[in-house]
Amino acid sequence: MRLTKPVLLILLSVLFIFPFTSAMAGTSHVVIIDPAHGGTDRGGKLSRNLYEKDITLIVAKALKKNLSKTKNVKIYLTRSTDKKLSISERIKIARRSKADLFVSLHINAGFGKSSSGYEVYFPGFGKTLARKGDSNEILNDMVRNKYLNDSVRFAQIVMKNIEKVFPRQGRGLRNAPVPVLEGLTIPAVVIELGFATNIKDRKKLLSRKIQQSIATALSKSIKEYFSTEG
Numbered sequence: 360m361r362l363t364k365p366v367l368l369i370l371l372s373v374l375f376i377f378p379f380t381s382a383m384a385g386t387s388h389v390v391i392i393d394p395a396h397g398g399t400d401r402g403g404k405l406s407r408n409l410y411e412k413d414i415t416l417i418v419a420k421a422l423k424k425n426l427s428k429t430k431n432v433k434i435y436l437t438r439s440t441d442k443k444l445s446i447s448e449r450i451k452i453a454r455r456s457k458a459d460l461f462v463s464l465h466i467n468a469g470f471g472k473s474s475s476g477y478e479v480y481f482p483g484f485g486k487t488l489a490r491k492g493d494s495n496e497i498l499n500d501m502v503r504n505k506y507l508n509d510s511v512r513f514a515q516i517v518m519k520n521i522e523k524v525f526p527r528q529g530r531g532l533r534n535a536p537v538p539v540l541e542g543l544t545i546p547a548v549v550i551e552l553g554f555a556t557n558i559k560d561r562k563k564l565l566s567r568k569i570q571q572s573i574a575t576a577l578s579k580s581i582k583e584y585f586s587t588e589g
């Protein structure tokens with residue numbers, strides 16, 4: 360049979376275009392950005408009328424905007440308005456959207472006025488341990504190791520990129536039983552962007568330019584994380 364031009368075109372699309380587009384669709388990643396606190400739960404106070412809940416929301420929205428044109432990454436926010444949200448509601452959003460990565464944004468407070476800098480938390484090992492007698496114990500452990508490794512890998516990328524915004528301000532990577540992280544079985548981190556109780560950190564976090572730089576550093580980290588996925 361002689362291939363006519365239309366037939367040839369159809370064949371070409373089936374052979375090349377279709378697998379290509381489906382492969383591209385397969386590489387789409389869902390990331391949940393969780394601006395902590397909200398509504399009456401204001402978090403740390405940064406100025407007369409700005410709280411942790413406001414700054415985390417500004418950064419989250421800027422991050423979403425930054426990545427809006429990145430084809431293989433879809434960003435969802437746990438909240439895009441000033442509303443109160445429980446930990447379980449935040450976890451539910453992550454589960455429902457089948458997220459590949461969960462990033463919770465906070466601002467630290469306390470430990471005296473001299474404490475400053477950013478820190479990144481990844482899930483603790485405690486509560487996520489598979490129950491004894493669970494037939495899926497081994498499988499669960501393998502999955503758990505994978506998402507813990509990925510959480511640490513993402514946390515390290517974030518530390519490296521945030522360092523450019525807050526030079527020599529890194530307080531390190533921390534493994535702690537953070538409630539929002541313990542409820543998830545996907546790579547997840549909590550980022551404490553600085554201290555509301557430290558005058559220098561406060562000044563930085565209130566700056567529009569720094570807020571944008573943090574969003575840029577995090578967008579870059581997300582892209583880097585998915586491009587170096589093993």
Ligand SMILES: [Zn+2]
Pocket residue numbers: 395396402403411465466467
């Ligand atoms: Zn907080």
